[in-house]
Amino acid sequence: MNRSERTEQFTQKARAVSATVKTVATMDDALAYTVDVCAQKQACAILASGCEHALSDPAEELCGLKQWEKLIAAPNLEDRDTESLISLCRQAGIGLIEGGLAAYAGGIDVGLSLADFAISETGTLVINCPDEDLRLATMISEVHVAVLNSGDIYADSYDVADKLAGFFAKSDYTAFITGASRTADIERVLTLGVHGPLDLHVLIIDGQPSS
């Protein structure tokens, strides 16, 4: 498979597990897209993520901990991209957090991450995230936006075995992410967004050389 076939297969497989996959030209486009997703989503309530639901008192309190300002978490961007994102967020009236994510367990609206690579066979993102903030950004956000270079898409999991072994050579946390968090535990009805993100967006930057 060549690069465009792999991109095609990845897109198809990721969409099959209800991820949104978009191709963007540059990182700046990806940042603008992310802010847009956040601006269009209503803070917490619209996603039926629970706040309008009847909760026990301690759970209600945790929800109250979240500031009623919308938040984007983006812990692993390049400095230059962070600066661009800061100004985009400022214009849109959105808060940006780069660290200390554990304090926001009540919920972050959008988590932005850079994927290390992907596996097209299953539509899987691979994110090396020993950094706790990066890990949390992909876990506690309601929407997870991941940026991926098309040159980093591999056909099969076996093709990345060596890269994984490389990550694992020291203390490490690596995540395979395929679609949004899901469950079928009640009557085998598929439901998205149990503990992790309710929505996954993958932005593929095409045409860049493999990182």
Add this chain to the structure above:
Amino acid sequence: MQTADNLGQYRKQLAEALENTFQRKALDNFAVAYRDGRDANFAGIDRDGLIENIGTAKDAAMSRLDELFRKFCQKAEAAGAKVHFAGSDVEANEIISQIAAENNCSRIVKSKSMTAEETLLNHFLENRGYEVIETDLGEWIIQLRGEGPSHMVMPAIHLSRNEVSRLFSEVTGKQQDTDIEKLVKVARRELRQRFVSADMGISGANFAIAETGTLGIVSNEGNVRLVTTMPRVHVALVGIDKLIPTVFEALQVLKGLPRNATGQAITSYVTWITGANPSAASGSGRKNMHIVFLDNGRSALAKDPVFSQALRCVRCGACANVCPIYRLVGGHAYGHIYIGAIGLILTYFFHGRDKDKNLIENCLNCQACKQVCVAGIDLPRLIREVHTMVEHGGKKPVLSSLAGFVLKRRPLFHALLRSGRYAQKPVTGNSPYMRHLPGVFFRDHEFKALPALAKKPFRDQWDPVPFSPARPEYRVALFSGCLQDFVYPEQLLSGLRLLAGGRIEVVFVRQQGCCGLPLYMLGEHEAAADLAAWNIGSMDPGDYDYILTFCASCGSHMKENYPHLLAKQPGTGVRAERFAEKVIDFSSFVMRMGLGEAKEARAEKTRAAYHAPCHLCRGMGVRNPPRRLLERAGYEYVAHGEEETCCGLGGTYSFKFPEISATILDKKMAAVAETGADILVTDCPGCVMQLRGGAQKQKRPFEVRHMAEAITGKKR
């Protein structure tokens, strides 16, 4: 969880399951959907080739478990994790509760782990006052209902949305909708606060990669990632059968497991954790990371010529999905903890004959499970093999003549011993020592300096009432051993006083025989093996947390030799290993249970020297507990250089080489005398016999006592 006592009860449970209309419908829909989807799930994949590769890779890994374990430890510890090894289920639970105690954890969040179900970990931790919250949605639901899983992958498949809604209404104290999406979101929010406030996370693992010391965990909900990230302590409980050499084999299994389990090409998340990662919640800035490997019979299974393939299982649950019986009655009636075809097999090895005796009957031998197994296990054949063993009750039908003599005529043997008590009188006079004992075990060896037989053997003095608490935390089988049963019953009786009326149930199985060590020492291995099988058949290791013995010789023989003696018999060797894992000596047991504390501090301490029985310090590898126990019991423990030197008894050795034996004994006596000890304490009735004889003959100023007497009796 199927727990019927007899087939009649089990049939009743099955009849009830058949009447559960919601479950019937749910399982039927599922069976049809699974069957119809299965080919599509493997589209584009050489399914048969993959199954064969997974089987081959798992077999290869199981044949080098020790090596993989060592490698894993080395890598994981280098990356900052602490690796523990638990021989039995209760040991794993103890280790985990100790980690929680040492790190001041009280709130625990858990992600799904069949291994933790196997050890009944939640129950154990909750008994010790920890709050344990399951965070997988289905597991949380059944935890709230106080049930076990009814499917290995979909634990709450037997419940309707209405039942879940009612349950959540109770839990939140607010009326809940029956809309599934809304119910899921309620769980999301309710559980999120638990992650935040937890100080310990417990997970299982699907893979333990030896090459890098990495754990791999599959999940769909994303709770595994929170469990392993948010709290400051992470404990992973992992069966040693999850060890594989490299990441490649993990990826291989990963191609088959989700497809066969739920029809997904891959689960939403696969989490790979190596060592201790950064953690904001931890004071040190690094996760406090522990990996507890559970054996619980697995290493013995791995060596079994027939059953080793059961360890290939990757817990996909598919053998239940296609089973016509599961489809009708569901997992609560078709498994103990492990469910479906593999459950019928593993229950026997992990949880014992009794838990499996009804289940194993319930198979049509239809081969559907075999056809679907992603690891290529010949499930129906293994089910037949287990069935045969269950039929025989773990006892061999034919006994060799010598073991047969001892066992079949056990009442006669006892009578002989007892009549010996009267016959010995003229010989021993008033001294409690006798010269001759019926030579059943010892053939022609003349047995010298044996103490007199007790007036009443232990078995006639045993009263189960004080040892039968209503809600025992531990169930313990007492292995009395011949010497303490018939000669020193007071050692057992005084030690048992410590365990009475508390949280420990002690069971004394009357039909237990001699441990067989004397026969083994005489080279009668076949007879010794028969006695081993007899004892294991009498005390099913699946029924007890510990098999407690006050005799270090019996203990080390059962721990070390039983597995060897029975290794060649398929299945029996595994049970011997399970039995051996649970054998524990008196001192270790008392320490582990936190008992034996001195009631009051004494102004002037009794000085206690210790003799370490060979069978305890080397045979069972127990060194510290007895010495710590002496101190805990209020003695001043006085060390001497000859503590770990043999007392010179050596079974029948002292009768073959009396001079050497006596010289060794003298040396020991002199060393003890030099410490100025008031008493000499040891953990084996054989040693007591030898040392007491020596002390008396040499008129030494110290008394010789078994540990059980020393810590419960009057201090001098």
